[in-house]
Amino acid sequence: MPSHPDMQDAFRRAVAGGALPPGLTAPGDVERRFAVYRNNVFHSLTQALRTRFPVVEQLVGAEYFGALARNFVTDHPPDDPVLARYGARLPDYLAVQAELGKLGYLADVARLELARGAAYHAADAEPVDPACLADAAAQSPETLRLILHPSLRCLVSRWPVLSLWRAHQPGGDIKSVPATAEAVLICRPQDRVDLHAVSPHAAALIADLAAGETLGAVAERAAVEGRDDDLTTALGIILQHRLLVGLSRVTVSAPHPQGEPS
Numbered sequence: 446m447p448s449h450p451d452m453q454d455a456f457r458r459a460v461a462g463g464a465l466p467p468g469l470t471a472p473g474d475v476e477r478r479f480a481v482y483r484n485n486v487f488h489s490l491t492q493a494l495r496t497r498f499p500v501v502e503q504l505v506g507a508e509y510f511g512a513l514a515r516n517f518v519t520d521h522p523p524d525d526p527v528l529a530r531y532g533a534r535l536p537d538y539l540a541v542q543a544e545l546g547k548l549g550y551l552a553d554v555a556r557l558e559l560a561r562g563a564a565y566h567a568a569d570a571e572p573v574d575p576a577c578l579a580d581a582a583a584q585s586p587e588t589l590r591l592i593l594h595p596s597l598r599c600l601v602s603r604w605p606v607l608s609l610w611r612a613h614q615p616g617g618d619i620k621s622v623p624a625t626a627e628a629v630l631i632c633r634p635q636d637r638v639d640l641h642a643v644s645p646h647a648a649a650l651i652a653d654l655a656a657g658e659t660l661g662a663v664a665e666r667a668a669v670e671g672r673d674d675d676l677t678t679a680l681g682i683i684l685q686h687r688l689l690v691g692l693s694r695v696t697v698s699a700p701h702p703q704g705e706p707s
Contacts, residue, residue, distance in 0.1 A: 486518075493531045494510075494518075494532050500554055501539070504551060513542075520538070533559065550602070550604035554609055556606075567596035570595055571690060572594075572634065577689075578689060581692050585661075587659055587661030587662070588659060588661065589659055589661065589692060590695060591691075593654060593688050594690050596634070597631070597651070598631040599628070599643075600631065600648075601645045601648050602627055602629070604626065605623050606627050610640070626645070627642060628644060628648040630648060630682065630686070634686055634687045634688060641682070641686065647678045650667060650672070650675055650679040651682065653666075
């Protein structure tokens, strides 16, 4: 008798269009009954993708999106029991579809929609008093880490990704989309997800701080690259949108006296 994991794999392959798993029985026509089940699974997963990527669907059309979603579901069945999280691989999948070559922006639009969903479901956190940053930064900024809101995401694109997304919201105008690269800050400091246009350099610095780099390390790199103004802008954005939720210190080991073992 096949092991339970083997049965699960066989069932998963059958749902994706493969042969029925061995030993499967049901009253009446097993093939027909399983086909109904398979279609229900594909329909549910396709609807989940439509819900998660509505602008992508608008850009390619509902009919094409349905076919695209079916192929994606076949190639990438769920590996997470939470349906709301399904589709994390769709942006990379779109990026390698040859027939979508003229829609190079599509993958980044999907990444933006994915980031909005992640920000919406992120944990809540209360902002700290902005004055705390100035006080802490005055004392050893090389060991200071900024704890940013869990919902924060940054997306740097070579396409006008934010303008495209806005153009496909109610009242949007596709004629207003510029032919320029855009970077986006995605966050949910309160009840709604906000999208803010930022410079690519500021977005990169915010992403570095969010990843846990110390303020001193980021400031030093910005100074070497002549981007002090970008760091000032990045910190202003963080404070303006209430994204600073805590501060911490990196422990720095004291050097050993010369000649003593480390």
